[in-house]
Amino acid sequence: MEHLINNRVKNIEISGIRKFFNMVAHVEDMISLTIGQPDFQTPEHVKEAGKQAIDLNFTTYTHNAGLIELRQAAADFYKKKYHIEYSAEHETIITVGASEAIDITFRTILDEGCEVILPGPVYPGYEPIIKLCGATPIYADIRNTDFRMTAELIESLITEKTRCIVLPYPSNPTGVSLTEPELQEIANLLIDKDIFVLADEIYSELVYEQQHVSIAQFLKEKTIVINGLSKSHSMTGWRIGMLFAPEYLTKHILKVHQYNVTCATSISQMAALEALTNGVDDALPMKDEYAIRRDYVFKRLQSMGLEVIKPEGAFYFFIKIPAINITSFDFCMDLVNEAKLAVVPGSAFSEFGEGYFRLSYAYSMDTLKEGLDRLEGYLLSIK
Structure with a gap:
């Protein structure tokens, strides 16, 4: 019966990050520097808010868009953080992670045959959803611009089919983050074009020497901002x-969200409310470390x-x-076999x-030191 499976689903792949992680997870004495999972625990006061929500039987559906207090x-x-005003009631949706937010955004704005411009290399979570929508990912080669998406690169790729530009900054995998002048230049390019911007800002609180700037400051009416607490x-x-x-966008995105998940988990929403009020600066000590x-x-x-x-943000x-x-x-597999060190192939x-x-x-x-010692030893062995 497999021949009856949707061809678009059959033609996409499991994330290369997870695929490689799963391949090497069983190797004994492995040092893994693969996954973007913070090694800090969820703050205690946030966990307590989640526990209290369970004890108070807050286990019902919420508004589809999320608790109004959380929104x-x-x-x-x-x-407070990025100087952009959004209406809690009409312009904010609480989703099941940033991943669901990406999914429902693309399913709302993309039609068959349109194009989405995104930087390459880039986090692998965008392309499969774009293809599932019947659209085409168009990569801007950022290897010669220090991994920076530029207005010039974007302009060279825009066609009559272009529907959206993806700006995932700070970047996974490069750690690069765009500056205010760079974002202003991109906004100036797009200001008179019928093209959306998906700004994935999940690492916005982990920017080091500079302050995170969102392109929504300059192009709010065309931008869908995605963030989260992960x-x-x-x-x-x-x-x-x-x-x-x-x-005008969220009223349609909300329909896709509603039929997709109904609402984000009520218990998690109560923990998130604590995180965004009493824990609004919880990321600062993590960022310092x-x-x-x-x-x-x-x-x-x-x-x-x-x-x-040198990365300007994120942790890669x-x-x-x-x-x-x-x-x-093959390089990463050899590193696994010879040095018992796992990293993620750039492909x-x-x-x-x-x-x-x-x-x-x-x-x-301690883990980083041991992992880098193994990397150094491996590199010396292959010279």
Whole structure:
């Protein structure tokens, strides 16, 4: 009966990140620097709010868009942090993680045959959904612009079929984040064009030397902003995302969300309310620790002679593989077999990631030190 399965589903692949992680998970004595899972625990006061919600039997459906108190807290969060005002009632939707927010956005704005421009390399969660919508992903090769999406690159790829530009910054896998002038230039390009922007800002609270800037500051009427609590509050398993957009968009996105999941989990929403009120700055100590780890890893990688850009946000390095005739997948498998170290092949992040590998520093300093020692030993062995 498999021949009856939707061809679009059959033609997409499991995430290359997860595929590689699953392949090596069974290897004994493995150091894994693969997954973007914060090694901090969910803050205690947030966990207590979730426990209290269970004890109070808050186990019913909520408004499809989420508790109004939580939507207000989310809107207040964006106003305080990033200086953008959204209506809690009409322009804010609480989703089941940022992943669901991406899904319902694309399913709302994409038609058969239209195109979506996105940077390459990029997080692999966009392309499959674009294809499931019958649309076509168009990659901007950002390898020669220090992994920065530019107005010039976007302009060169715009056609009459272009429906959306994806701006995922700070970036997974590169750690790059766009500056205010760069975003202003992109906004100026798009201001008179009927093209949406999907701004995936899930790492917005993990930006180091500079302040995170959202393109919605300049292009609010065309932008769907996606964020969540997975990275900022180490709440990956709670599955709470936030979607902000003008009412003319959210009233349609909400329909897809309603028939998709009804609403985000009530218990998680109560924990999220605590996170966005009493825990509004919970990410700050985590960010400080990530910055220390980033600087340590950067120095180690430089000392190994590896070509790498210092991340401005998130918690990843995207590292060029030394000049040896090998694919990123084979390089990473050899690293597993010879050094018991797991990283992610760059090919998991589109064809434009080939020749690189991603290393996550969302791990303890002890784990990072051991992992980098193994990487250094491996590189010396293949010289």
